[in-house]
Structures are given as structure tokens and as C-alpha cells.
Amino acid sequence: MIGESPTRTDGAAKVSGRALYIDDLPFEGVLHGKTIRTTVPRGRLRGVRFLPGVPWDEFVVVTAADIPGQNVIVLIEPDQPYLAHDVIRHVAEPVVLIAHADKGLVEKAATLVALDIDPLPGVFTIEDSVASAATGDAQHGADNMFKRYHVARGDAAAALAKAEVVVEGTYETGAQEQLYIETQGVVAIASAEKGVTVWGSMQCPYYVHKALGPVLGLPPEKVRVIQTVTGGGFGGKEEYPNVIAGHAALLSWKAGGRPVKLVYDRLEDMWATTKRHPSRTTIRAGFTRDGDLTALHIAVDLDGGAYVTLTPVVLSRATLHAAGAYRCDDVTIEARAVLTNAPPYGAFRGFGAPQTIFAIEMHMERAARVLGIDPLDLRRRNFLSAGDTLPTGQTLAEDPGLGTMLDEALAALGPRPAATPGGPWHGRGVATFFHGSGFTGSGEVKLASRAALEIAPDGRIRVLAASTDIGQGTNTVFTQIVAGRLGIALAAVEVVPPDTDIVPDSGPTVASRTSMVVGELLDRAAVDLKMAVEAGGPPSSGPEFVARAAAHVAAGKPRHYERQYEPPPGVSWDDATYTGDAYAAYAWSVHAVDVTIDRLTHQAEVADFVAVQEVGRVLHPILAAGQIEGGVAQGIGWALYEDVVLKDGAMVNHQLTNYILPTAADTVPIRTIFHERPYAHGPGGAKGIGELPMDGPAPAIGAAIADALGVLLPRIPFLPERILVAVDAAGGGKP
Amino acid sequence: MKLILKINGASRAIEAHPAKRLLDVLREECGLTGTKEGCGEGECGACTVLLDGRPVMSCLVPACQAQEATITTIEGLAARDGALHPMQAAFAHEGGAQCGICTPGMILAAVAWTRDLATADSVGEALAGNLCRCTGYTKIFAAVAAARGQGDGGGA
Numbered sequence: 017m018i019g020e021s022p023t024r025t026d027g028a029a030k031v032s033g034r035a036l037y038i039d040d041l042p043f044e045g046v047l048h049g050k051t052i053r054t055t056v057p058r059g060r061l062r063g064v065r066f067l068p069g070v071p072w073d074e075f076v077v078v079t080a081a082d083i084p085g086q087n088v089i090v091l092i093e094p095d096q097p098y099l100a101h102d103v104i105r106h107v108a109e110p111v112v113l114i115a116h117a118d119k120g121l122v123e124k125a126a127t128l129v130a131l132d133i134d135p136l137p138g139v140f141t142i143e144d145s146v147a148s149a150a151t152g153d154a155q156h157g158a159d160n161m162f163k164r165y166h167v168a169r170g171d172a173a174a175a176l177a178k179a180e181v182v183v184e185g186t187y188e189t190g191a192q193e194q195l196y197i198e199t200q201g202v203v204a205i206a207s208a209e210k211g212v213t214v215w216g217s218m219q220c221p222y223y224v225h226k227a228l229g230p231v232l233g234l235p236p237e238k239v240r241v242i243q244t245v246t247g248g249g250f251g252g253k254e255e256y257p258n259v260i261a262g263h264a265a266l267l268s269w270k271a272g273g274r275p276v277k278l279v280y281d282r283l284e285d286m287w288a289t290t291k292r293h294p295s296r297t298t299i300r301a302g303f304t305r306d307g308d309l310t311a312l313h314i315a316v317d318l319d320g321g322a323y324v325t326l327t328p329v330v331l332s333r334a335t336l337h338a339a340g341a342y343r344c345d346d347v348t349i350e351a352r353a354v355l356t357n358a359p360p361y362g363a364f365r366g367f368g369a370p371q372t373i374f375a376i377e378m379h380m381e382r383a384a385r386v387l388g389i390d391p392l393d394l395r396r397r398n399f400l401s402a403g404d405t406l407p408t409g410q411t412l413a414e415d416p417g418l419g420t421m422l423d424e425a426l427a428a429l430g431p432r433p434a435a436t437p438g439g440p441w442h443g444r445g446v447a448t449f450f451h452g453s454g455f456t457g458s459g460e461v462k463l464a465s466r467a468a469l470e471i472a473p474d475g476r477i478r479v480l481a482a483s484t485d486i487g488q489g490t491n492t493v494f495t496q497i498v499a500g501r502l503g504i505a506l507a508a509v510e511v512v513p514p515d516t517d518i519v520p521d522s523g524p525t526v527a528s529r530t531s532m533v534v535g536e537l538l539d540r541a542a543v544d545l546k547m548a549v550e551a552g553g554p555p556s557s558g559p560e561f562v563a564r565a566a567a568h569v570a571a572g573k574p575r576h577y578e579r580q581y582e583p584p585p586g587v588s589w590d591d592a593t594y595t596g597d598a599y600a601a602y603a604w605s606v607h608a609v610d611v612t613i614d615r616l617t618h619q620a621e622v623a624d625f626v627a628v629q630e631v632g633r634v635l636h637p638i639l640a641a642g643q644i645e646g647g648v649a650q651g652i653g654w655a656l657y658e659d660v661v662l663k664d665g666a667m668v669n670h671q672l673t674n675y676i677l678p679t680a681a682d683t684v685p686i687r688t689i690f691h692e693r694p695y696a697h698g699p700g701g702a703k704g705i706g707e708l709p710m711d712g713p714a715p716a717i718g719a720a721i722a723d724a725l726g727v728l729l730p731r732i733p734f735l736p737e738r739i740l741v742a743v744d745a746a747g748g749g750k751p
Numbered sequence: 752m753k754l755i756l757k758i759n760g761a762s763r764a765i766e767a768h769p770a771k772r773l774l775d776v777l778r779e780e781c782g783l784t785g786t787k788e789g790c791g792e793g794e795c796g797a798c799t800v801l802l803d804g805r806p807v808m809s810c811l812v813p814a815c816q817a818q819e820a821t822i823t824t825i826e827g828l829a830a831r832d833g834a835l836h837p838m839q840a841a842f843a844h845e846g847g848a849q850c851g852i853c854t855p856g857m858i859l860a861a862v863a864w865t866r867d868l869a870t871a872d873s874v875g876e877a878l879a880g881n882l883c884r885c886t887g888y889t890k891i892f893a894a895v896a897a898a899r900g901q902g903d904g905g906g907a
Contacts, residue, residue: 027843030851031835031858033785033825040784195884197789197797198852247787247852248884282790487850487885638846642890646849649887672794672882681879683888 017500018700021638024492038201043275048119052112057138057357057664067128076271078113085233096323105322107666108288138357160355163328170346175311179302183383187375188731191660192292198247201279204264211238218257220524227258243514249486251363286670290362293318297375316351321360334368340376342398347407358665366710377715416604421628425608428626440612443724447716452599453704454529457589465523467537468578475566479511482522489639501542503557528704535699537579545577584697605629607712611720618736630691633701645686647709655714759827769815785825796881799856806863825855838898847894849885
């Protein structure tokens with residue numbers, strides 16, 4: 017069963033239009049909410065005026081003064097308010113909430129709320145933020161720093177001083193919009209007497225659960241969060257649903273418990289919600305003349321936006337992936353995340369790693385050119401292998417097999433396409449990288465996730481987990497794991513929709529952790545359940561097992577089998593020194609791409625793309641390939657098309673007309689090859705997969721463009737105008 | 752205005768503002784929530800329906816323009832007995848649907864193309880107006896090919 021590709025459990029509902037997303041669900045007497053937001057990046061709120069033109073007495077209106085609990089969005093630090101009441105930190109910051117039964121009237125009313133704000137000078141770059149703090153105008157702490165990490169192994173300074181060749185470079189990546197096709201949306205019913213229930217599109221029901229109690233002043237047992245069918249997340253629905261759920265709940269609370277729906281339109285969603293952190297990474301690398309990497313000094317800066325949100329954790333993952341897939345004994349990584357007056361940046365597939373992997377991979381390309389060594393040979397010479405140690409001190413027990421994967425990727429790509437006279441420039445590039453599976457360091461231990469199985473009276477098995485299926489196919493994979501372990505039909509297993517009143521806290525649906533970590537808990541729970549049902553009798557499977565499970569319940573024996581996370585043996589991490597086993601497991605990958613660049617328009621396009629990866633055992637080949645293909649397409653978008661244009665820190669091209677996603681016409685079929693090396697502590701041998709494919713496309717395409725043109729572009733997206741400028745600066749492209 | 756529409760084989764009389772978006776008429780007046788709104792400006796294709804057999808973005812069609820038209824939404828694609836249309840079945844089996852929000856529009860656009868291949872040179876071109884953020888389109892190409900009885904995914 018594991019390793020097969022049954023039709024996804026929600027497939028029929030989704031292809032027939034029967035799957036009900038939040039905006040599809042009927043709620044009797046629902047009010048439509050709207051968020052009134054700032055249009056200045058920084059200032060002080062002096063007042064709010066409600067201009068004539070709508071019957072304001074019919075509206076539900078909420079300002080900070082109406083919040084029954086704490087005006088704080090609970091996440092990592094208590095710095096972000098649900099509604100600004102004094103200090104304004106970014107464009108699109110929420111100030112007032114309104115609701116009315118007439119959706120059209122709400123839209124009209126939204127134009128009739130005037131926010132009186134005394135503007136203050138904002139900071140929009142990392143340099144300006146640091147400089148502004150130095151003059152005493154810090155907006156966070158004393159220095160506008162959200163977080164710093166320092167990772168050191170060996171002596172990078174000494175090794176650089178001794179290096180035969182030192183190569184330096186700086187690399188920049190832009191913001192990126194998650195662009196789930198279903199916008200953010202929730203419905204809330206809230207009152208002091210009955211507590212609060214929120215239905216919505218989200219990745220992490222328990223994050224929302226944790227946030228709603230404090231803002232409403234309710235104890236946890238009066239908070240209920242239910243995930244509805246979710247139309248994509250990619251990180252964008254990791255932490256932001258805390259915001260929109262709180263807003264809808266506040267409106268419902270003020271409305272005496274009437275249901276309130278908040279569903280953003282695309283413009284608001286792109287303007288106001290989180291995006292991938294912009295980054296700048298400067299690398300100094302020491303090499304021998306033969307190309308042995310002897311020293312790395314890496315400085316990583318992330319633009320965090322106006323509030324802390326998840327930025328420290330994003331910076332952590334950026335730091336832990338910054339040295340790439342290469343052996344180096346003398347490494348220093350200095351990472352910092354800085355406040356700017358931009359809407360807060362947040363989780364997006366890859367979570368910091370794509371930024372630093374772009375930098376290290378482009379730097380290997382640069383170094384290869386300085387050293388006069390083929391970029392592939394330089395990589396091969398320095399690939400991590402068994403016994404090598406990562407910058408945090410973690411030693412690899414097994415050879416990841418990057419050399420073999422590189423061979424396979426190149427073989428799949430085949431001979432280089434022949435150039436035609438006057439035709440496009442051709443280039444080929446690769447990226448080689450890893451991605452840590454699950455939460456960083458001691459994160460999984462702290463989460464202490466739980467997941468359970470329950471036997472229904474008819475002997476069918478119900479899966480109880482807070483993990484959300486946001487399209488990746490979690491419910492199908494969970495069904496496979498449990499049915500496979502118990503030897504019963506897939507149809508005899510049902511995944512209960514995540515509802516915090518019913519399912520235990522399995523941790524958030526993030527960090528490529530769901531199949532590996534939560535799937536493993538369910539597999540172990542299935543072992544427990546099977547032992548209990550069989551009770552020393554002969555093993556059974558299929559309908560016979562289901563019948564025995566039903567009899568087990570009828571006899572009044574335990575129905576509920578829960579497991580809690582335990583770290584794999586030998587894994588340890590020290591948060592204070594940032595040393596140890598950063599991740600319990602790593603997935604490895606090689607991307608290889610052929611790119612063409614039009615000589616006239618300078619538009620770069622992907623002509624062929626091969627993704628080879630080692631993700632442990634593949635549980636469901638179609639879903640797994642779907643993760644790779646989708647992640648690669650997002651990476652291609654980030655590399656070539658998706659340009660978040662900022663003004664005063666906020667996105668000005670916040671619509672699909674001029675924020676360009678890859679379309680079916682731009683996209684060649686992505687070719688996916690799996691190497692399967694079963695992982696001892698994942699269900700059926702699986703490791704994480706979801707984020708890995710986001711890491712490779714940008715540097716692989718960057719390498720291919722460098723190959724085609726002889727110039728290396730240090731900044732994405734590789735827009736035609738940037739390619740044109742680079743080609744001109746280099747005195748024209750290759751013939 | 753009074754609007755007469757033939758939706759999924761059944762005639763309906765609906766009272767609606769002439770400028771109301773066909774998308775909202777379908778979702779709010781007819782309860783056909785299988786048609787999704789992705790962007791509201793005709794860029795993403797999530798709201799695609801067949802209007803007199805041709806794919807249109809229902810967020811761009813005012814109700815008055817649909818007067819007396821024949822409309823097929825995703826709910827009208829399966830057979831009366833509930834059996835999935837081959838394109839629906841292929842999307843489900845081949846991994847063409849992940850989060851599912853683009854899927855109804857994508858399937859209708861694909862069905863329209865397979866009924867009239869002259870409308871686009873390739874599956875990539877045929878579906879260029881329907882954005883998917885999950886699949887990278889690879890499995891969508893495979894699903895369309897499977898529904899057409901072809902083994903090869905084709906591509907852009």
C-alpha cells in the first residue's frame with residue numbers, strides 16, 4: 017500500500033465541485049466583515065472618522081478599544097496588535113473592523129472611514145533601519161534587530177587568511193507572494209457566554225486556537241477552531257490566519273455572537289498578508305587552487321518587516337542551510353533579521369532556506385569561474401559525504417549520494433541542445449542542496465506533538481490529527497500509512513477533519529514535518545491498536561480485522577490509541593550555543609535545468625527541468641511527484657517572473673494582472689526522479705518533502721543563465737531588463 | 752432584471768441586477784459554489800464556466816450578457832448518475848488536483864479544448880488562462896492527456 021498511488025481521498029469531491037471551502041459554506045444570518053487599513057508606513061494614529069454616506073448605526077464597528085482581552089497577536093513576541101491604536105508601523109496595518117449583512121454596503125462603507133495619522137519617517141531597507149536605530153530612532157529594541165544567530169565551527173578568519181584563493185560575493189532575493197488561489201478567509205461566531213468557534217482556511221488550527229483565547233479573554237476550553245477545505249497555503253496560511261480569525265471573532269463578539277465572515281479579495285490578500293522575506297547574503301569563501309573549500313564566512317540579512325511574527329524561526333532555517341551541501345571545517349555564519357516598515361514577512365515554503373541556498377549555489381558558480389574549474393567539478397570535489405560535519409557540529413552518518421544524483425540528473429537532461437544561428441542563447445545549470453525535515457533543533461521535542469487513532473463502533477478506524485490537508489495530500493497519505501499498518505482497505509480508514517474539539521495538537525502543518533513526524537505517530541498508534549485488537553490472538557487483516565475491531569469496541573475495550581513525539585535516539589541540540597543536530601533528517605536534491613534566453617526580449621525560459629531527490633521512502637509516488645513539480649514551479653516563478661514591487665514597504669503590483677505567475681504555457685513538464693533510502697524513524701521510511709523543491713530552481717536557473725551569457729546575475733528575479741543590463745555591461749552576450 | 756438561464760440542463764428564472772457578475776449569480780442565487788473566485792479580474796481562471804459551450808471567466812461576465820445562455824458549471828459535468836466525466840476522473844487519478852480550488856475552472860477549460868482542439872495549439876496554451884499554484888501543471892498535462900486517451904503528457 018505504501019509506495020502505491022491510490023486516488024486521493026478528496027479527489028472526487030474536488031473534481032466535482034462538491035468540496036466546500038470557507039466561502040462556500042452557508043451561515044444563517046451571516047455578516048460580511050471588512051478590515052480598514054492604513055495607507056502610510058509609519059506614524060501615530062490621532063483618530064478615526066466615519067464619514068456620512070452609509071447608515072453607520074446599522075454597522076458593527078470594532079476598534080482597539082472594543083477588544084475584550086489583550087490586543088496582541090500571540091505568536092513569538094507580543095509586539096503586534098490586532099488593531100493599531102497608537103503607533104502605526106506599516107502600510108495595510110489593520111485599524112478598524114466593520115461588518116454588515118449587505119456585502120455591497122460594506123464595500124461602500126470601507127471607503128468612508130478616515131484614519132487621521134501623523135506620519136513619521138519609515139525605514140525600508142536593512143541599511144536605513146540599522147542607521148535609523150543608530151541615531152536613536154529604533155522601533156524594536158535598541159537596534160531594530162529582531163534576531164541574530166552566530167554559528168561558528170573551526171576558525172573561519174584564520175582559514176580565510178591562509179586560503180590560496182578567496183572569493184567574495186553578495187546575493188539578493190526579492191519578496192515572493194505565496195499566491196494560494198483561495199484567498200484568506202474565516203467565519204467566526206464569538207460571545208462571552210458561548211465562547212468562540214472559527215471555521216477557516218488554514219494550515220495550523222492550534223496556532224489559531226492559541227491566539228484566540230488571549231484576544232477575547234477566553235479560557236482555552238471555550239475556543240474551538242475548525243479547518244475547512246483549504247485552497248493552498250505554502251506557508252501563507254501558517255501564521256496569518258491568527259490575524260484574520262481574531263478579526264472575525266472580534267466582529268462577531270461585538271455583534272452579539274452573530275456569524276461574521278471575513279474573506280479577503282485578491283487585492284487585499286496580496287497587499288496586506290505575509291510574503292517571503294527579502295534577503296541579502298554576502299559570502300567570503302577560501303579555496304585551495306585545486307578547488308578544495310577551506311573557509312566560509314557568510315553574513316545573512318533578512319528584511320523582517322514591521323513585526324517579529326515568525327521571522328526568528330525563518331532566520332534560523334536560513335542560517336542552518338547557508339553553508340550548502342559542501343564540506344568545510346572552518347565556517348562562520350552571522351545572521352540577522354531587521355525591522356523595516358513593511359507589512360510583516362512570513363512563512364513561505366522553504367522558510368529562509370531558499371534565500372541562503374541561492375546565495376551559496378551562486379557563489380559556487382562564481383568561485384568556479386575565479387578558479388577556472390568546471391562548476392560541476394567544483395561541487396563534486398566538495399560534496400558532503402559520510403563522516404563530514406555540518407557547521408553546527410552534526411556529523412553525517414551516511415553518504416547522501418549527491419555525486420550519483422548529479423550524474424543521474426545530467427544523464428536525464430541528455431546532450432546539450434544545439435544552438436541555432438540567431439536563435440536563443442542556451443545555458444545549462446545545476447543546483448545541489450539539502451533541506452532539513454521537521455522543526456529545527458529541539459523544536460519537535462518542544463512541540464511534543466500528539467496524534468491518535470480511534471476505533472468506530474463498526475470497526476472502521478478514525479484518524480485524529482491536527483495536520484491539515486491543504487492540497488499536498490496529507491489525508492491520503494495518513495490513510496495509506498494506517499491502512500497499510502493494519503492491513504485493511506483504505507476505505508476502512510477515515511481522516512477526521514481537523515477540529516480542536518476533536519483532534520489532539522499534532523503541531524503545525526509546516527516544515528516538511530507532516531508525513532515524517534505526524535505520520536510516524538499514526539504508524540506507532542496503529543501498531544498499538546493492532547496489538548490491542550489482536551490481543552495475542554492470530555494476526556488478521558482486511559474485513560476480518562475490521563470485524564475484530566468492532567467486537568473489541570463492543571466488548572468495552574479501549575477505542576483510543578494516541579502517541580506523542582519522541583526524538584529519534586542520539587539526536588541532541590543546544591539552543592544556547594546553536595550546536596548539535598539541527599535536524600533529525602535531511603532530504604537531498606539535485607536540480608538540473610536547460611534555459612533559453614531570447615536575444616531580442618532577453619526573457620529567460622526553462623526549456624527542460626530535471627529534479628532528482630532523496631526523500632527517504634516515497635509513500636505515494638503521484639503525490640510526492642506533485643510536491644516536487646509544484647515546488648519547482650514556484651521556484652521557477654521566484655527566479656524568473658515574480659517581482660514584488662514595493663513602495664513605502666508595501667506591494668504596489670498587488671494583483672494578478674501585473675504580478676506574474678508561471679502559467680501552463682510557460683511551464684514544461686518537470687521531470688522527477690526519486691532515490692529512495694528508507695529513513696529509520698519515518699513512517700514506512702519517509703522523510704520530509706514539501707519544501708525541498710523550492711530551494712533549487714533559482715540557483716540552477718542562475719547558473720544556466722551564467723552558462724549561457726558568461727555573466728553571473730547576483731539577484732532574483734532574473735527579469736529581462738536585468739539580463740539585458742548584465743549582457744550590455746559585459747559587452748554583449750556570447751555569439 | 753429577470754434572467755432566464757439554462758444551467759446544467761435545467762432552465763432557471765432568476766431576479767438579478769443586470770451588472771451582477773455571473774460568478775455571483777451562480778454562487779449566490781443558484782447555490783453552485785463549485786465555481787470559485789480566485790482574483791476577480793479575469794486573470795486566474797478559477798471562475799471558468801462554459802457559456803454556450805465556450806469557456807468564459809464568470810467574474811467578467813455581467814448577468815445581462817448571459818441572458819438565455821446555456822451554462823455548464825463543474826456541477827453539470829458529471830453524468831446524471833453521478834459518474835465522473837472522463838476529464839474529472841483523470842484529474843482525480845493523475846494528481847491533476849491538489850488543493851482543488853483551481854480545479855473546477857481548469858477542468859472546464861480542458862473539456863472545452865478537447866471538444867474543439869482548434870482553439871489552441873497545445874494543452875499549455877489551452878490552459879494558459881487558468882492558474883494553478885500547486886501542481887506546476889505537470890500532472891494537469893498528464894490528466895488531460897489521459898482523458899484524451901493519450902499516454903504522453905504533452906506539455907507547453
